[in-house]
Amino acid sequence: MVGRPLEETEVVERAKRGDARAYEELVQTYQGLAFRTAYLVVGNAADAEDAAQEAFVKAYRALGRFRSGEPFRPWLLKIVANEARNRRRSAGRRDALALRAAAAESSGEAAPSPETAALDAERRRVLLAAVETLPDEQRLVVTCRYFLDLSEEETAAVLDVPRGTVKSRASRALDRLRETYG
Template sequence: MITRVRSGDQEAYAVLVRRHTAVAYRTAVLLGGGMDAEDVVQVAFVKAYHALGGFRDNSAFRPWLLRIVANETRNAVRASNRRRAATARVSWLGDDDLLVPDPLTEALSSERRAQLLDAVRDLPEAQRLAVTCRYFLELDEEETATVLGWPRGTVKSRLHRALRRLRTQLEGSTHPMPKEGAGHDR
């Protein structure tokens, strides 16, 4: 498919976009893109198209694309935070008016799931990214490493620390936490 796109077949790229839009959107939302997730995904697909010349033929497209989505999401979140901080400094609005509800949080119906997501959000960024890719996006360790641009060992150690921290935070809950090593590629 990539070869067809490189040779100018735009329909081939449209097929790739259709195949990967849902997971790209989920990635953007889960990594904090919120209301900007659709824009992030569009920018990521445009950047991916222009970067196909550097795509290695023996690589998987999905993790490569999700790495671009992850980078674009981080950029969008940083830009949003800067805008929000600037607005807060000069705005006459009250604090309550500046809070924008996160669509993902609103969509969650289970109180326990909300507690788990809150705990995941409280993780340090590197641990949160590892947990999001591995468990919410159901990527294996190798794909997670590719998406985040980290060595596989770094993914493993950050997942280990994140799961230990989440267990401690959610101790005594009825929500089952993944066991260390369970579901992991070794």
């Protein structure tokens, strides 16, 4: 599911040996996902950026403890989420999740009828609003699993809970969403 290119293991090994260029390559590859993950946890761009930056610095210092051959992504995301959670405590209100302007208006499908487009956009709004009203821990499982498309294992790493907890929270969240979204 992660689809990790073979050479990544090699890049991580080079970074472990202190090759700064190799590490920059990893930062380049994962900074987008790291920022989005931090953003969904902490809820504002400034703290998310700060958390992601701090996480990359800490991850570099901790590379010695990274077990060779393991997937790098969940390991990194765990550090990112940890930094984001630390900032979440001090951060103020979370920004509401928003849809891209175009997505809020039309379905993006080829020539949808006005009714379909309106319905789709409406359903999207309803679903997003339903996600927003979930309790924090359920919302985070949903955002990790479906919005960021993380695996169960990665979600567990990000939320710092066992996989079983991810499963049960996801199932409770989906039940709840089904009530409002149908």
